[in-house]
Amino acid sequence: MKDQLFAVIDVETTGGGINGNRLTEICVVLLRGSKIIDKFTSLINPEKEIPRHITGLTGIDNEMLADAPKFHEVAKKIEEITRDAIFVAHNVNFDYNVLRNEFSDLGFDYSRRKLCTVRLSRKLIPGLFSYSLGRLCDSISIPISNRHRAEGDTDATVILFQRLLSLDEDFKVINSFLHARSRQATLPPHIEAEQIHSLPESPGIYLFKDRQHKVIYAGKAIDIKKRVVSHFYDRMSKEYQLGQETFHIDYETTGNELIALLLEAECIRKYYPKYNRAQKRPGPVYQIVSYFNQRGVLQLALERTPKRRESIGTFYSRPLAQEKLEYLCREFKLCPKYCSLQANVEECSHYEIISCEGICSGKEEVAVYNEKVTAAIASLTEESSTYVIRGKGRHFEEESFVLVKDGKYQGFGYIDQHEQVSALQDFEPFLKRQPATYHTHKILSNYMRKQGAPKITFFERVSEASIDIATARAHKNAALLASHGTLSLFQ
Structure with missing residues (x-):
């Protein structure tokens, strides 16, 4: 290992994220063991404007880079001086990925083994407050000048790396970091x-x-x-x-x-974590609503709304809501026209649903039709049942449960498998209450639609007495939930 080549490198860039970063300056110091044998440093024209905040940090501006070589003009030198060397840098993934992307843009695959002096320092010099280059050098008395310029930072990193080599004379730590199966170089610098x-x-x-x-x-x-x-x-x-x-x-x-x-x-x-994008805001929902039209017919309609509110049924995609309306039409012999499945027609003529008994043509009495609509609405209301979803626990002798009461998420909990639970109130002592939100309702709705009802126990809404899951009503509720994915959001 004493004859091993190490290329200690620092780069300055235009900023803008890894994929948008372009090199503005590079410094490479080549070591054989701990002895310096070569050095290369150069400004690089990034072929793009330098943002003001980058100039403020590094002092590198557009004028300085106007006559600097472009990367393709120095790429061969960089490849040669780092060939057969281990790529060493402070926070190595940044420098390595920027350089690798530059080579990739030229159509070349740049691949080197890597060592991170941040991670090595945390291992060999533990207990320091900070492992940023500036503070680390201050802590162990390494001189550093011309900060945030490639040569100044590289010179300091070389001294740091030489110190680390002296603390790992048998190269046990370094070899462990270089092991083919080691993830050390891939892990973030601040995570052990x-x-x-x-x-x-x-x-x-x-x-x-x-x-x-x-x-x-x-x-x-x-x-x-x-x-x-x-x-x-x-x-x-x-x-x-x-x-x-x-x-x-x-x-x-x-x-x-x-x-x-x-x-x-x-x-x-x-x-509200800064790096989470999904689930920060509720998405739109599709709700089935009812109203009496001018003829006195109880009509069903579909509304898209940005927030949850009381409705007959709430869905998280238009196809699911449409599917439910079609199901109600067939099941209760309703009219597609009065379920908003057809518009601008005198009489319904749906290509698939032919179960209408004539409300649109005057052959069916309004009162009789409205009774069927009322029954359809009641069937949706039944879907806002009180039920428990049981699942695997955190260990072998435990099972989990999720409680939904009158269609509203209550929370989850864990029960020892030896506990006897049958009635709804038996779950209460183990319940970890959680708020019901747009996203929890969407999660449960999707679960019911995809998973079905094998591990679901339903309870009566009024008396809250437990009932046998094998009863016809439980199976009916389970089939409705699994097949049509609705979850009412009554508050």
Whole structure:
């Protein structure tokens, strides 16, 4: 290892995320073991404007770069000086990915083994307040000048790396970081590998937190460890920046995906993390409403609304709502015209639904038709049942449950399998109450539509006495829920 080549590198860029970053300056110091044997430094014309804030940070402006070589003019030198060398940098993934992208734009695959002096320092010089280059150098008395310029930062990183080499004389730590199966170089600079290794390989939610323990991202996973690590392998600019700001990872196992989804939605609502985009705002819903028209006919219609409100039934996509209206038409022999499935026609002539008994042509009495509509509405109201969804727990001797009361999400909990629970009130002591939101209702609606009813126990709405799941009514409710995916949102 004493004859190993190390290329210590620092780059300055135009900013704009990994994919939009272009090089403005590079410095490469080549070491054999700990001895400096070569050095290359150059400004680089990025062929784009330098933002003011970048000029303010680095001092590099458009005028300085006007006559500088373009990357393709220095690419061969960079490839040669780093050939057969291990790529070393402070926060290596940034410098490496920027340089790799520059080579990729020229049609070349640039690949080197990597070492991160941030992660090496955390391992070999533990306990420091900060491992940013400036503060780290201050802490261990390394001189650093011409800060935020490639040569100045590289010179300081070289001295730091030489110190680290002296602290790892048998190269045990460095070799572990270079091991083909090691994820050390891929992990964010502020996360210890032990923290990743301790993550469970089971369903649940995970929280990425910044230095001040503020939640910056909340996610759910069937396998928490696998999902967390996948963030750090993603080369998207957003994922890279998330990794740079993550200092702590918390998690909570849930036993199954449904509770993980519900808990993720609550964490996003509660913490409003900066890197979560989905679920921050309610989306539009489609609701079935009823009204009497001028003829006195009780008519059904579909409304798109930006927020939940009382209705006969609420859906999270127009096709599902349309499917439900068609189902009601067929099941209760309603008229497509008066269910808003046809417009601008005197008499219904739906291509598929032919069950209308003549309300639109005057052959059916209004009172008789309205009774059928009332029955259809009642069937939807039945779908806002009180029920419990049971599932896997966090360990072998435990099972989970999600409670919905009168169509409204109440929360979830866990029960030892030896506990006897049958009536609704038996679940209350184990319930962890959660707020019902647009997103929790959507999650449950989608679950009922996709999963069906094998693990669902229904309860009477009025008496709240438990009933046998094998009864006809339970099966009817379950079939309606599973087939049509509706979940009423009465408050």
